Amino acid sequence: MTESLRSVTDRTPDLYQLQVFTVLAEELHFGRAAARLFTTQPAISRRVRALEDALGVAVFDRTSRTVSLTPAGEALLPEAREVLAAADRLRRAAARHVREVTGRLRFGGIGGEVATDYAQALLTALARAHPRLTVELRTLGFGEQFEALLRDDVDVAFLRAPVPPGIQTLPLSREPRVVCLPAGDPLAARGTVTLADLAHHTVVDVPPPAPRAWWDHWTANPRPDGTRVRYGPAADDIEAMLAAVARGHGITFLPSRARDFHPRPGVRYADVPELSPSTAVLAWNARHRDRPDIAAVRTVAAPLRIR
Structure with a gap:
């Protein structure tokens, strides 16, 4: 690394320094800023000095009794807030990708259950929440409907209650x-x-x-x-x-x-x-309740459930 590149890198403030800067700029009081950040006043002072060293300019005028922004601090505050907002957007985007489920999910259904309004609403919401999850649809016979879940031939299914042990459900609709x-x-x-x-x-x-x-x-x-x-x-x-x-x-x-x-x-x-009445349910093998793709379906289906 050349000396010029090292000096630029060394002078780049970190995100916590910028957070301290923005909080202190809002509070203009070391004690209140420290309380908001769950730290101590000396720690706040050290972070401010490190930020000013990194930027090469003073951002606060401070005495034993008062704290105020310098003209440079006034100018830099919007930029600091934008950097923090961008970092927050980056974290949220990364979290969405961590939560996003991929792979193949096999849905089963008896009769016309997959074509019902509640099933279609669930499938649409699932595609919106997890676009990289491939969904396969399979019609189940009356004889195999529960065994298909218990044998893992399908991952989730649109069925009609009651269900046997080993299968968990979320109710989606009720009708005569x-x-x-x-x-x-x-x-x-x-x-x-x-x-x-x-x-x-x-x-x-x-x-x-x-x-x-x-x-x-x-x-x-x-x-x-x-x-x-x-x-x-x-x-x-x-x-x-x-x-x-x-x-x-x-x-x-x-x-x-x-x-x-x-x-x-x-x-x-x-x-x-x-x-x-008959209750239509979303069903899954109880052993797989917390599997990421099953958990994703349950999360998407929760707002659709009947109470």
């Missing part, structure tokens, strides 16, 4: 459940039916390994009077289930938005007020 009937069923002309009306109807089943407790919840099995549901053929996805209903092989129960998402020839929907 409806019954899906063959168009030729005598009940199909009615807008509202009761569980008693459906007592003798066969219900389309779902295949293993879908938990029996999950489908029993959806089908209200057993019914309020204690009778058990009679299950018919199994269907692993919405299309197969609706096709079974249209052919008269059974009825099924779906979220009320199925009316808009899944209108099909030969199928009619009716309200069942006795059924509790």
Whole structure:
């Protein structure tokens, strides 16, 4: 290093010296400045002297009782503040990159869940917050939906409660459940039916390994009077289930938005007020809760959750 370059480098003030300068310029009192900076008055004095040595000019006039800015100090104060602001912008930009998640995240979803307004809002917010995170979407069958998370075939999923142990959730939406009937069923002309009306109807089943407790919840099995549901053929996805209903092989129960998402020839929907609402959830394997990409999704989803 040449002597001229060394002298320039040695005379460059550091950020803390500039911070001391700006705080003392605001307070014009060593005691108050020291309190704001959680340090001592002698330390403030040393930093000011070091700054003035680095700049080659006095920035404060100080006596035993007063502190004031010199003309040079008045001129340099805006520049010092700009340097500190630029340094703060640099730190915040670096922090954003540290927090930014990269890689590939596999989203699963049953039925039309990925196309719902809440799922799309989450995916849009995630892309905005983590543009270098690649998202893959996969449709899950009823039988595999929970196993896909537990086996790490997908990382997060848009599902419907209830969920089995080992899976954590964040609720995103809640809506009534409806019954899906063959168009030729005598009940199909009615807008509202009761569980008693459906007592003798066969219900389309779902295949293993879908938990029996999950489908029993959806089908209200057993019914309020204690009778058990009679299950018919199994269907692993919405299309197969609706096709079974249209052919008269059974009825099924779906979220009320199925009316808009899944209108099909030969199928009619009716309200069942006795059924509790259905909750749509964002789900993940509990073992991976704090994995950076899962944590990023949870953070983005938090403002979208229902209370």
